[in-house]
Amino acid sequence: MDPDWLPFHPHPSKPAFKVPPGAVDAHCHVFGPEAQFPFAPERKYTPCDASKEQLFALRDFLGFWRNVVVQATCHGTDNRALVDALVHSQDRARGVASVSRDVTDVELRTMHAAGVRGTRFNFVKRLVDFTPREVLAEIAGRIAPLGWHVVVYFEAQDLPELWDFFTSLPTTVVVDHMGRPDVTKPVDGPEFGLFMKLMREHPNVWSKVSCPERLSKSGPPEYDDVVPFARRIVEAFPERVLWGTDWPHPNLKGHMPDDGKLVDFLPKIAVTPELQRKLLVDNPMRLYWPEEN
Numbered sequence: 241m242d243p244d245w246l247p248f249h250p251h252p253s254k255p256a257f258k259v260p261p262g263a264v265d266a267h268c269h270v271f272g273p274e275a276q277f278p279f280a281p282e283r284k285y286t287p288c289d290a291s292k293e294q295l296f297a298l299r300d301f302l303g304f305w306r307n308v309v310v311q312a313t314c315h316g317t318d319n320r321a322l323v324d325a326l327v328h329s330q331d332r333a334r335g336v337a338s339v340s341r342d343v344t345d346v347e348l349r350t351m352h353a354a355g356v357r358g359t360r361f362n363f364v365k366r367l368v369d370f371t372p373r374e375v376l377a378e379i380a381g382r383i384a385p386l387g388w389h390v391v392v393y394f395e396a397q398d399l400p401e402l403w404d405f406f407t408s409l410p411t412t413v414v415v416d417h418m419g420r421p422d423v424t425k426p427v428d429g430p431e432f433g434l435f436m437k438l439m440r441e442h443p444n445v446w447s448k449v450s451c452p453e454r455l456s457k458s459g460p461p462e463y464d465d466v467v468p469f470a471r472r473i474v475e476a477f478p479e480r481v482l483w484g485t486d487w488p489h490p491n492l493k494g495h496m497p498d499d500g501k502l503v504d505f506l507p508k509i510a511v512t513p514e515l516q517r518k519l520l521v522d523n524p525m526r527l528y529w530p531e532e533n
């Protein structure tokens with residue numbers, strides 16, 4: 241583990257907010273354990289271990305029923321730890337993998353059988369090396385027939401340059417953490433306005449309204465400066481929003497959130513029981529467990 245790595249909170253508080261029955265934590269990760277699932281040689285960070293057992297214990301403690309486990313960059317395109325978590329979840333976890341253009345159809349079908357329903361394209365420069373757009377487009381074309389979607393992670397200042405690529409994708413496109421807005425800028429300003437326009441003009445684009453702890457400058461436990469941004473998206477696009485803890489919170493510097501307090505952030509951004517049910521149950525179920533609808 242990196243010397244300055246902050247491990248996840250050892251004793252999160254019990255949230256005051258009770259999530260609706262069947263709620264899905266739609267963005268979380270597993271790291272290793274390294275002895276069983278070594279980290280990728282090309283990784284940009286070395287985290288602490290964060291096992292599937294610890295993830296499922298947190299799920300139960302916070303009151304969630306299901307998880308969507310997202311491949312973290314420290315595992316590169318080796319999805320074994322992710323798949324291992326899915327197959328041991330008793331159908332209570334789905335996954336988003338990272339694949340290279342070399343992935344075979346058999347590997348894709350095997351991952352699908354384990355519960356993978358998407359692939360992640362990461363554009364955050366501190367996390368990954370550059371992959372040419374045509375390679376990503378080729379991968380998107382391969383996974384689309386499986387009914388998978390593409391999850392994209394990028395920073396707000398890069399959206400203009402990524403716009404044409406995102407809007408050319410043939411699948412549902414799920415944006416991590418609202419496209420990482422700079423929350424010191426106005427919610428009505430041009431930068432966040434461009435993200436709202438992306439969602440308004442492209443009904444296949446969804447957003448995770450997650451990670452106040454990553455975006456906030458005002459800080460814990462309220463993360464009040466993030467509320468107007470997340471609330472704006474939830475109220476404008478209630479059918480296309482997802483939320484997740486982001487446990488075990490890779491690369492946080494400064495503070496490690498109390499996951500219970502993150503759950504208590506939810507009623508500030510989804511202010512009615514109906515919006516809460518869409519955000520935490522209906523939307524993730526439609527995307528990840530459509531057979532149960």
Ligand code: 0GY
Nearest residue numbers: 311312313314367486490491
């Ligand atoms: C996140 C955020 C980060 C890291 C990763 O895959 C990853 O390594 O996603 C980050 O450092 O901002 O979504 O967990």
